[in-house]
Amino acid sequence: MSRLLQDVVGELTKLPGVGRRTALRLAIHLLRMEPESVHDMTRSINRFRDDVKYCAQCNNLSDEEICPICADPERDHSTICVVEQVADVLSIENTHQYRGLYHVLGGVISPMQGIAPSDLKIDLLVDRIARGGVKEVILAISTSVEGETTLFYLMNRLRQFEGLKVTAIARGIGFGDELEYVDELTIAHALMNRREVE
């Protein structure tokens, strides 16, 4: 096998979900792309990795010191939605339903993976709330074991702020999900949290 191909396959398998087979397929595809198009891609990858910054307030990706969401006076600065990662901000923004701010933890507490609360931007969140003006914190953390651990840890840390409303996003059956394929825990939760239909 060509050494150049071997190298690129080895490098591409660094990416998540990319095994040797996929890496090979991607490499072969590169050959069909114009060299200039490949260069554009690698240049934007390097630039992204080298120049990306994080918002000093919410830890979201940002090209500036403060991200456009935190800097937007039109948004509701009294509400903070706490999420695990940058991708979650994008998912929520795509709904166009949320007008508050965010706080990106950068992961969840995971003793198994050696991620302690101090590895996450929790102190930044607490300091931010301590500066005042925040009325509600929405915890939009995943329902994994690690997510639940993080949720309880956050609830404990936020208890010090009297009058602060702390909420968690609703768990339930997703739109378009068939009950048959939904796990029991979710169904049980959805039953418990049933709402009267008007």
Next chain:
Amino acid sequence: MSRLLQDVVGELTKLPGVGRRTALRLAIHLLRMEPESVHDMTRSINRFRDDVKYCAQCNNLSDEEICPICADPERDHSTICVVEQVADVLSIENTHQYRGLYHVLGGVISPMQGIAPSDLKIDLLVDRIARGGVKEVILAISTSVEGETTLFYLMNRLRQFEGLKVTAIARGIGFGDELEYVDELTIAHALMNRREVE
């Protein structure tokens, strides 16, 4: 959304099987990699695209004028296995069962996609056989409509070589495949080509 992130997501979706969601996941992963590791990856992608060469004899990827397989005196130079693409060479090499040479067509004939026989390395194959020394050509082409078209076209072109044995790889039920999930055409083929068990 950060402009740098937007750029990299747009660029990554150029890759096959990478939609916006996957591109986003890949981008977020890049942030967890060391910058030097990201640079190594992009450098090897650029080098692969810029410096890759094709074997002048068999059209396989090669770092040299003639690829290591064609240049290997230990291999059987009287047998040529014709495949669609570079990845197929790797698949067959991984079996460690084949000791002959290869010929990479670079695709299959596809009027729908505007791929004519002249777009493939078929003349190169014919010239190669015309130089003599080849006893058998194994056609290892996929069973798609385009593959069958290519197979028949090749058989026609190779008919001119008297005494040349032209074979096609066996079609049948794959190891580990359950009959229940195999398509009828394959089953019918496998039944027709049944072998006496010793």
